[in-house]
Amino acid sequence: MQWETVIGLEVHTQLATKSKIFSGASIAYGADPNTQACIIDLGFPGVLPVLNEAVVDMALIFGLAINAEIGPRSVFARKNYFYPDLPKGYQISQFELPIVGKGSLTIDLEDGSQKVIGITRAHLEEDAGKSLHEDFHGMSGIDLNRTGTPLLEIVSEPDMRSIKEAVAYARKIHQLVVYLGICDGNMQEGSFRVDANLSIRPFGQDAFGTRTELKNLNSFRFMERALNFELERQIDLLEGGGKVVQETRLYDADRDETRSMRSKEEANDYRYFPDPDLLPVEINDQQLQRARQNMPELPDQKRQRFESDYSLSSADALMLTQSRHQADFFEKVVSSGGDAKMAANWVTVELTGALNKAGIALSQSPVTPEQVGGLLERIADNTLSGKLAKQVFEAMWNGEGDADKVIEAKGLKQITDSGQIETIIDEIIANNPKQVEQFRAGKDKLLGFFVGQVMKQTQGKANPGQVNKILLGKLKG
Amino acid sequence: MMHSKSIVELGAGLQTGEFSSVELTRHFLQRIERLDKDLNALISTTPEQALAEAESADQAIKAGQAGPLTGIPIVQKDIFCTRGVKTSCGSKMLDNFISPYDATVVEKLKHAGVVSLGKANMDEFAMGSSNETSFYGPVHNPWDKGRVPGGSSGGSATAVAARLAVAATGTDTGGSIRQPAAFCGITGLKPTYGRISRFGMIAFASSLDQAGPMTRDAADAALMLQAMAGFDPKDSTCANQPVPDYSATLSDPLEGLKIGLPREYFGEGLDPAVAASVEAAIDHYKRLGAEVIDISLPNSGLAVPTYYVVAPAECSSNLSRFDGVRFGYRCQQPKDLEDLYKRSRGEGFGAEVKRRIMIGTYALSAGYYDAYYLKAQKTRHLISDDFKQAFKTVDVIMGPTTPTPAFGLGEKVNDPVTMYLNDIYTIATNLAGLPGVSIPVEPVNGLPVGLQIIGNYFTEAKLLNVAHRFQQETEWHRLTPELESVASD
Numbered sequence: 001m002q003w004e005t006v007i008g009l010e011v012h013t014q015l016a017t018k019s020k021i022f023s024g025a026s027i028a029y030g031a032d033p034n035t036q037a038c039i040i041d042l043g044f045p046g047v048l049p050v051l052n053e054a055v056v057d058m059a060l061i062f063g064l065a066i067n068a069e070i071g072p073r074s075v076f077a078r079k080n081y082f083y084p085d086l087p088k089g090y091q092i093s094q095f096e097l098p099i100v101g102k103g104s105l106t107i108d109l110e111d112g113s114q115k116v117i118g119i120t121r122a123h124l125e126e127d128a129g130k131s132l133h134e135d136f137h138g139m140s141g142i143d144l145n146r147t148g149t150p151l152l153e154i155v156s157e158p159d160m161r162s163i164k165e166a167v168a169y170a171r172k173i174h175q176l177v178v179y180l181g182i183c184d185g186n187m188q189e190g191s192f193r194v195d196a197n198l199s200i201r202p203f204g205q206d207a208f209g210t211r212t213e214l215k216n217l218n219s220f221r222f223m224e225r226a227l228n229f230e231l232e233r234q235i236d237l238l239e240g241g242g243k244v245v246q247e248t249r250l251y252d253a254d255r256d257e258t259r260s261m262r263s264k265e266e267a268n269d270y271r272y273f274p275d276p277d278l279l280p281v282e283i284n285d286q287q288l289q290r291a292r293q294n295m296p297e298l299p300d301q302k303r304q305r306f307e308s309d310y311s312l313s314s315a316d317a318l319m320l321t322q323s324r325h326q327a328d329f330f331e332k333v334v335s336s337g338g339d340a341k342m343a344a345n346w347v348t349v350e351l352t353g354a355l356n357k358a359g360i361a362l363s364q365s366p367v368t369p370e371q372v373g374g375l376l377e378r379i380a381d382n383t384l385s386g387k388l389a390k391q392v393f394e395a396m397w398n399g400e401g402d403a404d405k406v407i408e409a410k411g412l413k414q415i416t417d418s419g420q421i422e423t424i425i426d427e428i429i430a431n432n433p434k435q436v437e438q439f440r441a442g443k444d445k446l447l448g449f450f451v452g453q454v455m456k457q458t459q460g461k462a463n464p465g466q467v468n469k470i471l472l473g474k475l476k477g
Numbered sequence: 478m479m480h481s482k483s484i485v486e487l488g489a490g491l492q493t494g495e496f497s498s499v500e501l502t503r504h505f506l507q508r509i510e511r512l513d514k515d516l517n518a519l520i521s522t523t524p525e526q527a528l529a530e531a532e533s534a535d536q537a538i539k540a541g542q543a544g545p546l547t548g549i550p551i552v553q554k555d556i557f558c559t560r561g562v563k564t565s566c567g568s569k570m571l572d573n574f575i576s577p578y579d580a581t582v583v584e585k586l587k588h589a590g591v592v593s594l595g596k597a598n599m600d601e602f603a604m605g606s607s608n609e610t611s612f613y614g615p616v617h618n619p620w621d622k623g624r625v626p627g628g629s630s631g632g633s634a635t636a637v638a639a640r641l642a643v644a645a646t647g648t649d650t651g652g653s654i655r656q657p658a659a660f661c662g663i664t665g666l667k668p669t670y671g672r673i674s675r676f677g678m679i680a681f682a683s684s685l686d687q688a689g690p691m692t693r694d695a696a697d698a699a700l701m702l703q704a705m706a707g708f709d710p711k712d713s714t715c716a717n718q719p720v721p722d723y724s725a726t727l728s729d730p731l732e733g734l735k736i737g738l739p740r741e742y743f744g745e746g747l748d749p750a751v752a753a754s755v756e757a758a759i760d761h762y763k764r765l766g767a768e769v770i771d772i773s774l775p776n777s778g779l780a781v782p783t784y785y786v787v788a789p790a791e792c793s794s795n796l797s798r799f800d801g802v803r804f805g806y807r808c809q810q811p812k813d814l815e816d817l818y819k820r821s822r823g824e825g826f827g828a829e830v831k832r833r834i835m836i837g838t839y840a841l842s843a844g845y846y847d848a849y850y851l852k853a854q855k856t857r858h859l860i861s862d863d864f865k866q867a868f869k870t871v872d873v874i875m876g877p878t879t880p881t882p883a884f885g886l887g888e889k890v891n892d893p894v895t896m897y898l899n900d901i902y903t904i905a906t907n908l909a910g911l912p913g914v915s916i917p918v919e920p921v922n923g924l925p926v927g928l929q930i931i932g933n934y935f936t937e938a939k940l941l942n943v944a945h946r947f948q949q950e951t952e953w954h955r956l957t958p959e960l961e962s963v964a965s966d
Binding site: 046050087269273277278279379 | 557564567577578675678679680682683684700710712713714790794796798805814818838841842843846850874934
């Protein structure tokens with residue numbers, strides 16, 4: 001049987017605010033347990049939530065970026081269930097009237113084609129705390145620092161038909177929220193979490209199969225592995241005459257498997273109802289206008305602009321716009337004197353290679369975009385050959401200063417004086433009569449030997465084009 | 478006798494140096510010590526704190542920095558969080574709870590210079606109409622100790638009526654200020670929803686709960702409300718509306734005042750003696766120049782059923798935080814998480830609270846939500862619309878606060894539906910969010926009777942004016958229960 005995969009994703013993005021969604025406590029990561037939980041987060045008797053207005057603006061920017069329907073009014077609702085890391089016994093979320101309605105996102109597939117993925121909704125909610133089951137000798141510890149951290153939960157339609165599409169969609173959402181500046185995208189710290197719903201059905205069948213929900217997919221790599229495992233598990237089940245049970249499954253990265261967490265029967269009746277402690281959020285035109293003004297250029301727009309303004313190939317433009325930071329870096333290189341094509345190459349190859357080798361992020365790069373721009377200028381005006389430029393770059397990386405300073409200090413300036421090059425070549429020809437004879441007898445490969453001799457004499461500084469031209473002229477002449 | 482004076486009268490005595498706040502505070506603390514064993518109006522007293530507050534009040538008075546409430550001894554309903562003091566909400570669940578913070582109401586009253594004598598008894602989590610659901614035992618009505626004081630602010634009402642404090646704070650979700658005020662013969666005001674911050678007031682039903690003053694008379698209520706009302710950024714449902722000077726308009730004439738009498742409030746179930754007493758008071762208003770108009774609030778019959786869906790639904794969620802994990806009662810030796818939840822809540826909550834949690838949980842459950850919660854939201858709108866219509870033609874609405882005077886202890890406690898019907902005239906105003914005040918009128922067989930005056934949104938000043946004009950010409954609010962055979966002071 002040929003099976004078709006159907007996947008829908010729920011992405012929890014932690015909004016990049018300073019304080020919590022309903023209290024003034026900090027949301028900074030990594031503090032000692034329970035040091036960033038105030039009486040409101042702790043759900044003390046008598047406390048009340050007050051909405052952090054910043055989250056509304058962030059949600060609106062996201063809504064505009066996916067061309068979503070944004071209603072004039074959205075409502076916070078209580079999702080009721082008991083758990084020790086949920087202090088109030090309910091989570092404040094949104095149910096019937098989410099802040100962001102139907103929208104869509106276009107993803108790029110490996111074969112160069114595109115696909116539109118529907119987004120059902122995106123709603124604001126507070127995060128729960130953390131239960132720590134180790135180190136407490138048969139008991140559990142509760143850390144409520146994360147309680148009340150603002151989340152935007154982005155729910156897709158079940159529009160993805162392969163694991164590759166699902167990963168591409170998740171990456172695209174990740175790219176978008178980081179671009180928009182509403183999420184730091186840090187998956188290790190849990191700022192971007194993905195839950196996946198996966199089902200399969202025979203090709204050609206309209207009705208969806210029974211789905212399972214996968215949780216704890218905290219990297220794109222794990223997500224891909226978990227989905228692969230789950231897909232195989234479902235196929236094996238159905239082909240073995242079994243049935244898929246609707247349930248929530250947890251991915252265990254250490255064992256590379258998913259296992260049942262709770263079945264549909266064990267699922268809570270959340271008893272959603274509008275939270276009487278919070279007023280409905282009214283969205284007016286002014287707020288939308290402000291969100292539009294604050295909207296940065298989106299990845300797809302930027303990519304098109306790079307292709308048209310800088311005459312970059314679509315592959316280069318796509319690569320450069322992967323992250324907003326990299327795209328900004330590139331534009332700064334260009335504005336400080338670099339040729340666009342060369343800049344694209346240097347940013348995506350040389351700089352990225354060096355960063356990867358050092359294991360650091362672009363934001364930590366020891367070389368500034370202005371320095372790269374200065375370097376490219378020296379290549380363009382023939383001061384440096386490609387090879388010399390790499391040496392200069394290495395020196396800049398090591399903190400030896402701008403390109404001009406390095407060139408000066410190391411004497412790396414390219415020799416472009418034809419007379420000077422000719423003198424050196426004449427000398428080499430005179431000193432190697434045997435090789436000259438062989439070359440002239442047809443051993444063309446020896447050209448490399450002569451070039452090598454020139455470069456050796458000039459410590460690689462002679463302009464390679466000129467060297468070739470003069471050498472050929474003299475040898476053949 | 479200092480204890481028989483109102484805030485206004487005591488304020489004058491403090492200003493002229495006739496007595497100090499420390500003397501006044503000692504006097505009330507002694508009365509509590511002597512009389513409260515039989516009344517059980519207070520859950521805790523805080524004499525040291527009270528005397529310290531009284532001392533600083535005396536200094537403020539000396540320094541000429543006193544306001545009208547400076548040095549006035551009051552009690553706080555034990556639903557308000559008070560820093561460093563047990564805040565039990567009348568429940569075993571919070572018997573060990575010392576609040577780490579002050580409610581906004583408490584903070585504001587402290588700022589106004591009041592002296593807090595202690596925390597008043599109440600129905601558990603404000604759920605009850607007789608004060609019999611308190612973990613700390615029932616409160617006795619000072620007019621007849623075999624009768625209930627009403628609830629849920631029964632301790633507050635009794636403390637004021639028995640002159641254990643000059644004034645008290647209360648909260649009103651379905652009548653919990655007005656009904657005990659009526660049963661105990663005092664003045665109780667439930668302001669417009671959102672007039673007073675709910676921050677630090679332990680939630681029962683968030684969309685209905687409202688704090689208010691419980692006092693001897695309307696003039697005192699005006700002073701208390703002045704201190705309690707106002708916008709609070711910590712409560713999103715608190716109204717950002719200017720607070721008028723409530724005392725300034727107390728004596729305004731009532732000529733031309735249009736009083737609406739809803740026929741639904743004078744029908745079946747109303748004790749004829751109570752009706753007569755209320756009608757006599759309304760006649761008095763006619764003499765003051767008011768015009769009386771018969772009106773109808775056709776959806777009045779929906780108020781009790783609507784309330785008993787909305788309030789339990791909200792409470793079932795509000796009370797989920799009492800889970801034995803972070804504060805409050807925790808059962809002994811839980812064997813696992815589920816056991817911890819079940820026994821902590823099963824042992825920590827009383828029967829009425831559990832009943833309402835179960836009703837509310839049911840009303841919000843999948844498959845029942847539309848039939849109960851959603852429908853109740855719709856009938857709630859109908860009830861509000863009735864009032865909206867009525868206030869197009871009248872300025873205030875009057876009627877009895879309760880169908881009968883105070884009933885006997887134990888009489889209704891095992892019959893919840895009969896108990897719920899006691900709030901039949903007060904509940905609709907909470908559902909609509911309107912202000913209402915209960916003032917004492919002529920007693921029936923020695924038991925106080927309350928006249929309820931309902932106003933449009935944010936017309937507390939008008940309600941207090943209407944109440945005060947009546948009190949200027951009548952003595953019902955001055956009646957004091959006989960508590961000691963030999964007057965010791």
